[in-house]
Amino acid sequence: MRSPKEMRDLFRKNERVMTTSDLCPHYLQTNLISLPYEYAFDFLLFCKRNPKACPLIEVLEPGQVEPTTAFGADIRTDVPKYRVYKNGQFSKEVLNLYDDWCDSFVTFLIGCSFTFEKALVEQGIQLLHQEQQRVIPMYRTTIPCQSVGMFTGNMVVSMRPLKPSEVDQAIDITSKFETSHGSPVHIGDPNEIGIEDINHPDYGESVDFEEDRVPVFWACGVTPQNVLEKAGIPIFVSHAPGHMFITDSVEEYR
Amino acid sequence: MRSPKEMRDLFRKNERVMTTSDLCPHYLQTNLISLPYEYAFDFLLFCKRNPKACPLIEVLEPGQVEPTTAFGADIRTDVPKYRVYKNGQFSKEVLNLYDDWCDSFVTFLIGCSFTFEKALVEQGIQLLHQEQQRVIPMYRTTIPCQSVGMFTGNMVVSMRPLKPSEVDQAIDITSKFETSHGSPVHIGDPNEIGIEDINHPDYGESVDFEEDRVPVFWACGVTPQNVLEKAGIPIFVSHAPGHMFITDSVEEYR
Structure with a gap:
């Protein structure tokens, strides 16, 4: 290592x-x-x-x-x-x-x-983008940011598809990493935050996952680029x- | 009220x-x-x-x-x-x-x-500057700030003289008020942080207190003025x- x-x-x-x-x-x-x-x-x-x-x-x-x-x-x-x-x-x-x-x-x-991915993996949570060797998928959303002058727009999020039984644990773990985006901003239906097609991310690469997994979304530091x-x-x-x-x-x- | x-x-x-x-x-x-x-x-x-x-x-x-x-x-x-x-x-x-x-x-x-004074008073801690109707005493110290460009200098602190038995409780209470300076930055001997005469504050007014009280110092928002x-x-x-x-x-x- x-x-x-x-x-x-x-x-x-x-x-x-x-x-x-x-x-x-x-x-x-x-x-x-x-x-x-x-x-x-x-x-x-x-x-x-x-x-x-x-x-x-x-x-x-x-x-x-x-x-x-x-x-x-x-x-x-x-x-x-x-x-x-x-x-x-x-x-x-x-x-x-x-x-x-x-x-x-x-x-x-x-x-x-x-930063918090290792903590998830150590608790037995499988991260598909790592297993599939993809750049994590990221999406523009309809979640508004607080504006400052000309800087205005919506949040970008990263997505990890988890087993339903892992979601609560992932919330608990990531909420402790406050300077690394902390807890998820959305769990479940991508349409609710304006993501039309989960298979076509705006940044990074698409990750394959079965229907029994739940997409979990975290705030992403690509937001400023947007x-x-x-x-x-x-x-x-x-x-x-x-x-x-x-x-x-x-x-x-x- | x-x-x-x-x-x-x-x-x-x-x-x-x-x-x-x-x-x-x-x-x-x-x-x-x-x-x-x-x-x-x-x-x-x-x-x-x-x-x-x-x-x-x-x-x-x-x-x-x-x-x-x-x-x-x-x-x-x-x-x-x-x-x-x-x-x-x-x-x-x-x-x-x-x-x-x-x-x-x-x-x-x-x-x-x-902001946190009411929480101290509610726990039975007497605040002498309030009782004596003085503007709280504040002092320039030798505690350095982190610089940015031309903005460099030392911290200003506010002081409340407490009974020795109240000090731990005051630390506990004020440490919860993170956006109001939080826990004290110094307890006891004023000389250790560069304060020469506790009876001559740089801002505010002097507070009278008996020798059995301990001066407790909190970071102060007058620091930027300094x-x-x-x-x-x-x-x-x-x-x-x-x-x-x-x-x-x-x-x-x-």
Whole structure:
């Protein structure tokens, strides 16, 4: 089992490009958003007002690239894959941010539900996206976020199909991981939160599951990508969905 | 017993100018900071990094004056007394902010230890500053805050002298009020946190107490005044220490 630093080094050298879902169990994984300073106040306040979708782990001041949660790391290189958005449109996926980095960028590390997956597996809960080696499926919903200025929109969720007998236990476990999205935001019928086809996720990959399983939905740190894209700001960068930043912090829950 | 709205109306009309320490028990009271938008990101991040001194209740976007925690209120008039700071210096105390308000001001409502005082009193703990009708004594300390850019400095604390037998109970009670500074930051010898003379507070008024009482110190929302003053920004406004904004929110603890 490789350490977070070893994995970050592999990502830095582009020797691996993969979802981080079952890597480095017990370590905190994060979503990444870097955007120009002029939007940083509004976005920081957006995170404060939407703690379920955007639980803040750390904020790096303008131009800073080394988080306190990962000594020696560089957030421009140590994520397996990035997305660049320009003028409200997805522009490209890249393996590092050297060409698209601006010194005015403020970076936000936002908690990720991958952090609590090991705790679920340890209780015998089978995670199909891991077994099927898929990037976890994520969906845009009709659940509204609290707005700040031009930052407005709906929540993105990740989905894990569970056995009915596992649902209560999964709620109990994940509710303790407050900085990693905590308890589910929806259980059951996807239509109720505006998801038309569970087999066509908006991000990640579809997971095969039998009808006796219940889809369980957690708030997802891809929500800001959805909201920032809609706001049409000139540029921002993020991790590619499912390809997270792995910190040296051991998961914390309360 | 007057409601928060009734008290705010009295303050708005300048019919009362007083410390809010024992007013509207069970309602959340807050510190107030309003500052120009250009400093708002750094200050919001300062609050996030220093949650003990600066637990955020609410942030109002530029120019907004009505909090969601107090319907119909106006933060420019509904605090009993304000302070205006210019170029890093205390400038004046005023009863409303009409002359000093800027449309670019972003307002931060920060939790206050007055919120948990009723819970202490209900458990039979005598609060001497209330009995002696003094503004609670507050002190600059040597406890460092986490810095953000130019915002750097030490924590300000409030002090309540308790009987030794009450200290454990006071810790238990106040630790539940996380958004109102929570548990004490220091108990006992004031010198250990850089307070030279307990009888000469930096803010508020001295409280008389016998030697058998223990001074107990809580993080205080006057900390930002200390930090912003030191940073020397052109202008910011705050409540006058001890003269808080009273919201309509019933105290919440976890």
